[in-house]
Amino acid sequence: MSNSRGSSHLRIPATARFLPKISPFSIAVYITLLFAFTIFVFIFSTKEILEDEQKPLFSEESQSQQDNEYVILLILQMTDDQLWEAPFSHGFHPCVKPTSRYKDTQEWDRYITVRSNGGLNQMRTGVLLLDGISDMVAVARIMNATLVIPQLDKRSFWQDSSMFSDIFDELHFITALQGDVRIVKELPKELESVPRARKHFSSWSGVNYYEEMTRLWKDYQVIHVAKSDSRLANNDLPLDIQRLRCRALYYALRFSLPIENLGKKLVERLRSRGGRYIALHLRYEKDMLSFTGCTYGLTDAEAEELRIMRENTNHWKMKKINSTEQRMGGFCPLTPKEVGIFLQALGYHSSTLIYIAAGEIYGGSSHLLELTSRFPNLVFKETVATPKELKAFVNHASKTAALDYIVSIGSDVFIPSHSGNMARAVEGHRRFLGHHKTITPDRKGLVEVFEKLERGELKEGSSLSSLVTKMHERRLGAPRKRGSSLPGIKGRGRFKTEESFYENPYPECICTSKNMFR
Template identity: 35%
Template sequence: MEDSCRWQLQRSPRMALNQRISRNGKSPTNKHGNGRPVLLSTVWRMKNSMSSVLTLELGQAEPDEINNGFILISANGGLNQQRVAVCNAVVVAALLNATLVLPRFLYSSVWKDTSQFGDIYQEDYFVNYMKNDVHIVKELPPHLQSLDLEAIGSQVTDMDISKEAEPSEFVRSVLPILQQNGVVHFLGFGNRLGFDSVPVHLQRLRCRCNFHALKFVPELQQAGSLLVQRLRKVSAMQTEMDKQLFGNNMVELDPAAFAEDHAAGGPSRYLALHMRFEEDMVAYSLCEFGGGEEERRELQAYRETHFPTLAMRLRNATVSPEEQRSLGRCPLTPEESGLILSALGYDGRTFIYVAGSQIYGGAPRLRPLTRLYPNLVTKEDILTTDELAPFKNFSSRLAALDFIACASADVFAVTDSGSQLSSLVSGFRIYHGRGRAPTLHPNRKRYAQVLSEEGSIAWGGFRRRVRQMVEEYKRVSPRPRGRSVYRQPRTPGCMCRAAGDGSVDF
């Protein structure tokens, strides 16, 4: 690997960092991305390959000895929202010269999962990997555990910090509390740190955390390796992605188990489809999906329970489902997703892994997709009841298996580019895929325009329009302003340079 592409930890004292922020709030410019287009050579692989991807080295310096106190976060959301919160917390702790307490995960009425950090990620690996960047401890010291953090003014909620705030806001608003009380508790911490004004050396910590420090626990790695081997119908895995996902915890299967499949020419490649069509997504979108008055009542009842603020807003405002669809704000149905794949040339023999929880509408809603693609499976189809038992009733642990299957897929197809799973998996494939991990992202607004002509457009015209969208939206470029580093790691402090990683937009 070229020396110019290696990580070099740039630790700065907090005072110097504050001066840097106040002196220049501009985001760093990307000097490495060349923006060359990626061309589809087939529906399975790309012509261009990534020229180089960084393998992060351990930091070269210890964290600053002067410590302002402890940062504690209680992250809300599901697995992927919490993953983002963890890595953002690492950055904030480094920014404020603080010790990070191992993050806690809040219970969600939507996800209904009591899992904590150590149930999903390897605690010791995380602490040791980041030790040269930020101090991390597993709990607050005894003299702070007994404090009522809210009463002393040390609790900071999402109402107190701007969404995607600049580092200077944390220095201005949070640092004085930390220095006075010795501890700050971030409650929620959903997307509280922005992307464009973060100095390169702190952006680097995000990537070290997300792409290297967070390893799933051995139980998830083992189950994930079983899942992927059975999907591939091969027992040997040697890719960089495999090493990152499974480490030394891959369960080796007997090659004889797949002999019959290989003799019959069975599929060894698969497409992973993140079908973001769960009830929460459908309800929040304010769209309609052909279910009439019964569907409207059902989704409104769900909003009243899970999204009360949104439900209250709807009492005083009218939202047009038709306008929502024309603006590209409606999640794709299974049928709409299947039509895109078919138009792109994936035929009925394609082996498809469907990620996600319960599809809204159940089996009847999935039927059009399964008719197009009979080789459609989920983790419940691939793993046995006993193999899934340790993760049953833990939505975050089940989501981790989906993350693994999607990251390992030959092609990853997304139906909602805004979802955290899709965002994180896409970025993971860019970073570790070495140019051989294409991802298909939807442009729902453009697709809605095509579907609006369904009464007057023949299949040939539809297929041509969909493929034209691929041609128009397949360019690879450095991270655009405002885009998540977790989704687009081609940025200073994260990836060196990419000639093309196989990620395309359509």
């Protein structure tokens, strides 16, 4: 954008050339009168000052109070900025371009088909439960194969009938990656009936593994990947493969136009309401509570309902779970009440605008009341969008999750109540875009704090605020290298403890001119 500004050069007006000449006598008279007027003003001002000294307008105590109020105002302003501003990320920027060694793709006459089941978070990232499209793009590249647009599972818990093109811009996905991987909408007709190699690739595998798997092309022209969770390693992959994963996720996987447009409208409406807002991924949903076995704060009837659901869900292997142990270990989502206490302890005002990025909250308003009593300015997509706008999203959980994703990416602060797939994907995306503020609650540490509150050993106020703030000063989404595996764990199990590549794509996809981590 260019700004047109007037010339800054001083110009002498043309009328100045026709002004009459002033004599020396006139100048002397003018100076004398000005001197006399100055003496008069000085005498008058001195009198006023003497009267002020005898009867001051402000006492020293009053002036001191004003100074204190000004200092408090500055502190409050500084604190408010700290609550909302992103952590230090100067010099960091996305870098996803291929290296000079990277070669354009070829049109391979062998194909990989994929079934991506699960919610939006699995489809976009492939973290933990089910692998994502981004990983399969990289696998197709390594194996010199053409990728067929993935089919989405319609038998999942959400019973979502959405197709790939309902959620993503299919044409953009194909064209954006045409220099990396050949992608087609469907398998050629002549190959639909040929035998396929049905393969469950090993979790967290590297390039050597997939190069070895290319032996399958000797006997098959099509490989079907039935299970695709975490098929690629988080670390120790070639730089070009890591950057390809980022190009696929952050550039090629663009939401379909209806989702994109409504998502942007929701962000604009939230901005018009309060200027700044928090996106709270409140994972207090029926499936999450049932899966994790977390029943703290629920009634006996609710706990039993969740137990029955877990018992009847075949693909959930854990059936008997100790809820207390889960909570004390930090494996449970924070309850709405705990989230309210947490946000207040961090210093957020009760008027803060909070967008709930989640599905239906278990127990509805009865459980949400403990959060809304502290933060009444709570909104959902259903209260920000009109019923007409949401009509096309009804019974399509993946589409509504996409809306939450867009609003979460656009928020000033993102806070997940549980470290699930969606939360990790959003955190990684926000890091990629400039390390936008993401507060990750220390759930295990917070449970100990909440227990002390219940026992009366700690009270809400400055002590609690200081404690919680200190606990989270390094959990605000500031730049850092991706975490490696936990010490003491051997074998392939160590890969599971690594921080997800999609949760923190630094350093491969985020560059800086300053070498700050050595």
